[in-house]
Amino acid sequence: MLRKQHVYAIATVAWPVLVFGAAITAYSGQAEPYVSASQMPGGPTGMFGGALGVSAVGWAAIGTLRKRSWLSMGRRAGLAPEGGSVLPIGQPDMTGSVHGRTVRARTRSKTTGGGGESGSSKSTFTVVEADLPGPSDRGLFVGRGDSAGGLGDDVGARHLPTVTIDDEFVVVGDSEELARAVLTDRVRDALRAMEDDDDGLLVGDAGGVVSDAVSGASDSRLVQAAANRAGEKFAGDAATVSHETRGLLLDADELERRLEAVAAAADAFEDATAG
Numbered sequence: 604m605l606r607k608q609h610v611y612a613i614a615t616v617a618w619p620v621l622v623f624g625a626a627i628t629a630y631s632g633q634a635e636p637y638v639s640a641s642q643m644p645g646g647p648t649g650m651f652g653g654a655l656g657v658s659a660v661g662w663a664a665i666g667t668l669r670k671r672s673w674l675s676m677g678r679r680a681g682l683a684p685e686g687g688s689v690l691p692i693g694q695p696d697m698t699g700s701v702h703g704r705t706v707r708a709r710t711r712s713k714t715t716g717g718g719g720e721s722g723s724s725k726s727t728f729t730v731v732e733a734d735l736p737g738p739s740d741r742g743l744f745v746g747r748g749d750s751a752g753g754l755g756d757d758v759g760a761r762h763l764p765t766v767t768i769d770d771e772f773v774v775v776g777d778s779e780e781l782a783r784a785v786l787t788d789r790v791r792d793a794l795r796a797m798e799d800d801d802d803g804l805l806v807g808d809a810g811g812v813v814s815d816a817v818s819g820a821s822d823s824r825l826v827q828a829a830a831n832r833a834g835e836k837f838a839g840d841a842a843t844v845s846h847e848t849r850g851l852l853l854d855a856d857e858l859e860r861r862l863e864a865v866a867a868a869a870d871a872f873e874d875a876t877a878g
Contacts, residue, residue: 670694672853673710679855680862682708694851701866705734708858710851729852732845733865739807739841741876743776743785745868746803747794764816773803776812784875785868793864798857802848804868805839807876844869 673694674684682697696709709732712725748771766779772791774782785806794804839845844865852858 669851669853673697673851676853676855676858677708680708680858682706682858682862699862701733701862702870704866704869706862706866707732707734708852708862726849727851728847728849730845730847731852731858731861731865732840732843733862733869735807735842735844735869735873737842739872739876740811741777741781742805742807742809742812742839742841743774743782743872744803744805744809744813745772745774745782745785745790745794747772763813776806776809776816781875785871787867787871789867790864790871793860793867796860797846797864798860802846804865805843805845805847806868806872807839807844808841809839811841844872 670693674697677684677697677699680699682699684695684697694710696707698705698707700706707730709730711728711730713728714725763775764777766774766782768774768779768782768786772786772794774786776782839847846861846865852861
C-alpha cells in the first residue's frame with residue numbers, strides 16, 4: 604500500500620522532472636498547437652530560470668504539507684513539538700511521555716551508501732527514543748530475527764557478542780543475564796507489535812559495548828576497523844533507548860507502537876541496572 608510518506612517522497616523527485624519536461628517540450632515547439640515556442644519568454648535562460656522557480660515553489664508546498672502531516676501524526680500519538688519552529692518546512696522534534704517516561708520523535712539526515720563508484724547520498728531517518736536517567740556505561744541492541752545481521756560477512760560479525768533468546772529475539776552487547784532482564788513480557792510484546800522487524804532497539808551505550816567487544820577479540824587492524832564499523836552501526840545516545848529506521852514516519856499508530864517499545868525497554872533497562 605502506498606503510504607503518505609511514500610507519496611511525498613515520490614512527489615519531491617517527480618515534481619521537478621515534470622516541470623523541466625514541460626518547459627523543454629514548450630520551448631522546443633513540441634507543445635504546438637497549444638502553445639508555440641515563440642510565445643515562451645526569455646529563451647533558454649528564461650526556460651531554465653522559470654522551471655527552477657516553479658520547482659522551488661512546488662518543493663516548498665510539498666515540504667509544508669509534509670511538516671503538517673508530521674505534526675498531525677505526533678499529536679495523534681500524544682506528542683507536542685518542542686519549542687516553536689519558524690520555518691514552514693522541516694520536522695521539529697516532538698516530545699511526550701509513556702507511563703511517566705519522557706519519549707521523543709525526531710528526524711535526522713545522514714549519509715548512506717558506500718561512496719566510490721556506487722556513490723553516496725543523504726537520507727532521512729526517523730528516530731523514536733525514550734530518556735534514561737543519565738548516560739549508561741552498559742548497553743544492548745535488542746531486536747527480532749536477523750535484525751542484527753547488517754554487518755553481513757564483515758569480519759566483525761564473527762566477533763559480535765550475540766545471544767539468541769527463545770529462538771525469536773536477538774541481543775548484541777553486554778551480557779545474556781542483562782538481555783533476559785531487559786526482555787520482559789512488555790518489551791517482547793512491544794517488539795512483536797512493531798512493523799519493522801529489521802530494526803531493533805539501541806539501549807544505553809550499545810555502540811560502545813559492541814565496539815569494545817569486537818575490538819577485544821583480536822589485535823589485527825582488520826578487526827579493529829570492524830570494531831569501528833560495529834560501533835557506528837549500533838551507535839546511539841548512551842542516555843536513551845532508541846529506534847531508528849530509514850524514511851519519514853507519518854503513521855500515528857506505528858509511532859505509538861515504537862514509543863511503547865522504547866519506553867518499555869527503558870523501564871526494564873533502568874530496573875535491571877539499578878544499583
